[in-house]
Amino acid sequence: MRIGAVDVGPPKGPILALAPMDDVTDLPFRRICKAQGADLVFTEFVQSDQLVHGAKRAEKRLDIADDERPVGIQLYGSAEPRMQQAALRAAEAGPDLIDINCGCWVKKIAGRGDGAGLLRDLAKFESVVRAVVEVSPVPVTIKTRLGWDDDNVVILEVARMVEQCGAAALTVHCRTRKQGYTGDADWSWLARIREATSLPLIGNGDVRTAEDAQRMLESGCDGVMIGRGAIHNPWIFAQTRHLLDAGERLPPPDAATRIGMCIALLRETAAYRGEARAVREFRKHYRGYLGDLPGFDALRPELMTIEHEAEARGRLAAYAASLGAPVDTVSSYSGGSTAR
Ligand SMILES: Cc1cc2nc3c(=O)[nH]c(=O)nc-3n(C[C@H](O)[C@H](O)[C@H](O)COP(=O)(O)O)c2cc1C
Known part of the structure; x- marks a missing residue:
């Protein structure tokens, strides 16, 4: 159009x-x-x-x-x-x-x-x-x-x-x-x-x-x-x-994809807004992205106290691994949808 x-x-x-x-x-x-x-x-x-x-x-x-x-x-x-x-x-x-x-x-x-x-x-x-x-x-x-x-x-x-x-x-x-x-x-x-x-x-x-x-x-x-x-x-x-x-429904993104998205967004936001602000602001988003994944409630208090972006990313990657869902890329989820 x-x-x-x-x-x-x-x-x-x-x-x-x-x-x-x-x-x-x-x-x-x-x-x-x-x-x-x-x-x-x-x-x-x-x-x-x-x-x-x-x-x-x-x-x-x-x-x-x-x-x-x-x-x-x-x-x-x-x-x-x-x-x-x-x-x-x-x-x-x-x-x-x-x-x-x-x-x-x-x-x-x-x-x-x-x-x-x-x-x-x-x-x-x-x-x-x-x-x-x-x-x-x-x-x-x-x-x-x-x-x-x-x-x-x-x-x-x-x-x-x-x-x-x-x-x-x-x-x-x-x-x-x-x-x-x-x-x-x-x-x-x-x-x-x-x-x-x-x-x-x-x-x-x-x-x-x-x-x-x-x-x-x-x-x-x-x-x-x-x-x-x-x-x-x-x-x-x-x-x-x-x-x-x-004409068909894509399955919901899996744990690796969702955690990968958090990692990517955290990294980008830290680069754009500065680490301290990005890490602080991202605390209000974890539950929205990850709230229904197994073990999230136990992980959340720890995420709330992390001050450094690299540490948060590392913790998220470890969490993904613990779910048997190692994160390597955020682009794995796709309905053929990336930039046209
Ligand atoms: C957190 C938040 C911030 C918003 N800020 C703007 C804005 O800056 N400009 C605007 O036109 N609408 C703003 N809106 C309204 C949305 O653009 C949209 O019209 C509204 O949320 C209804 O769409 P939705 O049901 O898909 O959320 C905001 C909505 C939310 C939830």
Whole structure:
């Protein structure tokens, strides 16, 4: 498929995209997902004001690598001049796309009119999209929700509007702002949105398995975006592509593959963020990757106290060996899914 002039995924689609996630989708995690078959990845959101003021935290989020392309940098904000400046600054980092976050529900963002706050003021929404499209040298994509609340579902209007403004694709998290993460994402909207716009349409919300992704695609979109379902399970992209292409389910990754993934991610994160931070932050991920493996509960307290990356990797490798699953490579799990 194409988003603007950018080729994304296989020629006839569908697109399997990694959702932007604050504090999750940094460069190492995006690369892991890419290697597992994600066709399109997005950075964590970047606040436009912070970027324009040169805040280090914002600048760091612009780091992208060639082997993760196509990649979109996501911006948020509602002041048009700032968003334009931020888009130009982001474009210098060389992304394939710039995405505008029009769906963040958290109070301190939506409450001041940014993110999903734009869904309460469609004139402002339109003006922000137009402003960014006007200056961006790369295609601009939009990520939003159905509306502010059940009484104000505006997504059909939004879909038509962003297309007219020159946006190149639309991602819809099929919940309202008021829902936050409660209830179920209502995928039935996708078919209606599909009729309202000819933009590439990416569905989002509650895809936890390859089968979910397949069902979402059947409900009428050109791609699926996976967020929480990819945390601790980057294999979901390989599993989905395999299910779509071969019509069969890949077995879940085995212990060696999962431990190998932890080792790889730990190493990459330490190189990218520094050892101390990587080791500390990774503590919250062990259970997600390994929690159901035999002997994990006994190993966990030890992992929680390890301070050095090499030691953590060594302990993980020993654990794998103890399970009779020596780790040599992380690429052993594959549904034929590595970079296309
Ligand atoms: C930890 C976390 C951080 C998130 N950060 C962002 C973000 O930076 N930008 C954004 O557009 N959405 C963000 N989201 C929302 C996701 O992109 C996605 O829309 C949402 O989680 C629904 O998809 P899922 O059910 O596949 O997780 C975040 C979600 C989570 C769980």
